[in-house]
Amino acid sequence: MRSAKTPMKKPMIKPMFPPDLEAKLKVPEELLREFIETFEPSECADVLHLFVDARTQALYSECHIQADRLIGLSTTDVPLDPEDQPEYRANRDIVSNSAAFLVMQDDAKLRRTFSNVVAEFTTEFDPDTPLKIIGGQHRFQAIEEALAAGVNEVHGIKVYFGLTSEQRLDAQLISNTVIAVPADLFDRMQETMHGPELRDWCQKVGLLDKLQDFADKRRRGSQVTVGAARTFILNYYAGKAAAAGEFSETDTSPTICKTGIADADWELLRGNGKLWKDSKLEAAGKEFAALIEAQRKAVTATKKGAVDVQEKALNYAVLAAWAYTAGLLHDNSVRIGRHFGLKNQTGRDPLNAAALAKGHHQSDAETYRGLGYRTDAKERGRFVELFYIQTDKGDGITGPLVDLAIKKYHAKQAVLEVQTAQKKVG
Amino acid sequence: MAALPKFASTLFEEAKRFVEKATEAKESDAKLAYLHAGLLVGFAAFEAHVNAMCDDFLSREELSPHERGMLAEHSVKLVDGAFEEQDNLQMQRLEDRILFLCRRFSSKPIDRKASYWGDFKTATNLRNILTHPRNDASEVTLDGAKRAISAIVELLNVMYTSVYGKKLPAYHRQLSSKLTF
Numbered sequence: 387m388r389s390a391k392t393p394m395k396k397p398m399i400k401p402m403f404p405p406d407l408e409a410k411l412k413v414p415e416e417l418l419r420e421f422i423e424t425f426e427p428s429e430c431a432d433v434l435h436l437f438v439d440a441r442t443q444a445l446y447s448e449c450h451i452q453a454d455r456l457i458g459l460s461t462t463d464v465p466l467d468p469e470d471q472p473e474y475r476a477n478r479d480i481v482s483n484s485a486a487f488l489v490m491q492d493d494a495k496l497r498r499t500f501s502n503v504v505a506e507f508t509t510e511f512d513p514d515t516p517l518k519i520i521g522g523q524h525r526f527q528a529i530e531e532a533l534a535a536g537v538n539e540v541h542g543i544k545v546y547f548g549l550t551s552e553q554r555l556d557a558q559l560i561s562n563t564v565i566a567v568p569a570d571l572f573d574r575m576q577e578t579m580h581g582p583e584l585r586d587w588c589q590k591v592g593l594l595d596k597l598q599d600f601a602d603k604r605r606r607g608s609q610v611t612v613g614a615a616r617t618f619i620l621n622y623y624a625g626k627a628a629a630a631g632e633f634s635e636t637d638t639s640p641t642i643c644k645t646g647i648a649d650a651d652w653e654l655l656r657g658n659g660k661l662w663k664d665s666k667l668e669a670a671g672k673e674f675a676a677l678i679e680a681q682r683k684a685v686t687a688t689k690k691g692a693v694d695v696q697e698k699a700l701n702y703a704v705l706a707a708w709a710y711t712a713g714l715l716h717d718n719s720v721r722i723g724r725h726f727g728l729k730n731q732t733g734r735d736p737l738n739a740a741a742l743a744k745g746h747h748q749s750d751a752e753t754y755r756g757l758g759y760r761t762d763a764k765e766r767g768r769f770v771e772l773f774y775i776q777t778d779k780g781d782g783i784t785g786p787l788v789d790l791a792i793k794k795y796h797a798k799q800a801v802l803e804v805q806t807a808q809k810k811v812g
Numbered sequence: 813m814a815a816l817p818k819f820a821s822t823l824f825e826e827a828k829r830f831v832e833k834a835t836e837a838k839e840s841d842a843k844l845a846y847l848h849a850g851l852l853v854g855f856a857a858f859e860a861h862v863n864a865m866c867d868d869f870l871s872r873e874e875l876s877p878h879e880r881g882m883l884a885e886h887s888v889k890l891v892d893g894a895f896e897e898q899d900n901l902q903m904q905r906l907e908d909r910i911l912f913l914c915r916r917f918s919s920k921p922i923d924r925k926a927s928y929w930g931d932f933k934t935a936t937n938l939r940n941i942l943t944h945p946r947n948d949a950s951e952v953t954l955d956g957a958k959r960a961i962s963a964i965v966e967l968l969n970v971m972y973t974s975v976y977g978k979k980l981p982a983y984h985r986q987l988s989s990k991l992t993f
Binding site for chain 1: 817818820821861864865867868869870871872873874916917918919972975976977978980981982
């Protein structure tokens, strides 16, 4: 290891590119020199190898940096898209109570040398901390705490240079696979990479507070996830598309957006760009946000099972079916008014969770707990029937209405199945 | 659960329990009484299940008056040149309602050559010994009652699979009752 007092020798930067990529890649010499001067990695006495991830053509180097220099000039507070959405973070929160992390903290204080902390060197934003930690933030924090306790070891760093947004997202994903990336965090990162529109829309309609980002993991009582927002919009349009058909002859089963991987339907819908200016969708979003709030406020928090009832509107079956029904009724001012009016029920919670819980069908498994606990296709379809027939009168959800909705759902499924079989026969 | 299906399930558990009690009973009179109870309540449970299934399809508005009449066991009359369902009971043969349900609302109608149908007919004949007592009611044996309840379970399972695309929820328990009285 080079002593901090030794005059720095100008190291050789040696690209290690595959022959087929050599012509395509340009070494960011100036950026590398700046990195070397700032961090003085152990390798600067000799050769600093520059590699390329041929999958994304992202350039990186593997080197070693003294903890005091690393900590003082780095940050884990890194935006995924620093140009257009600088206020939203890609890193997940530190899981401070994880057993693995506690061991990591103790090890660091016992002079553990860590490796493969992943970072990007850039001075384009936040120049005071030019090294942006994009993977291994738990290790980074352990190193920081150890340094505060007087432990100053050398640690292995993988440093990227000159990343594009796509390369940055990719680097974050691959560097977080040691501790699996929750599907909701993946979705959030994906959505951030695509642009701020979904988040802006959710903030506009009240599904998110101002400047609030999507939840990185689905939890009761927390803000909506990207998956929930996508599911809402996808089903609104699915319902709208189904509006032309006869309700009793149409398969009105909502879907749930794929999470943790790209959803082709969402990509297609998002791609047309018109949805952000759809005033009816926006109205539906605002009404649903109001329903969530009304459901939360209607239930006394101290009651047993209250949290579950309070969060009933965010059950994915409820959310998907409510949005689907809103789309289905988008051109029917009377019925849509009744649908939106569900939130105004007085004397009980708008979704009447108690009546939902008594909703069973004779074909349900004996372990079935009643409507509103599951999110499968059957549950979603039952909720569409319920929300739809609720708009016959708009008197709210009652036990008999729940029973009727369940009957109607199963009768419709059987009839549709017969129709499908008949079509096959010709 | 809606009252009817829940009651149907309870009745069925009671029927199975009566047959279990018949197995446990030492006295021949008690054994026979439990068998009679098991058989009759078993058929009542079966009819209740069929009624609950019919009830589902009465929510369909496109059904003709005759179809509604079959499902609801209501009479149908010609009024002003059009058929109308009346609010009067007109009993239908249980077998007809089963065949209608699985023909009209499923792509897999009942196979009347299948063993489950033959077993159900045998079970019905056994039940008829009690409800039309021309024969000796002591002909009801433990083995016969068990076969009858099994036949009901099998037929109900066929109907559920055919109409709802799902097994009868209690199918996995076969003749074991949830009740412990």
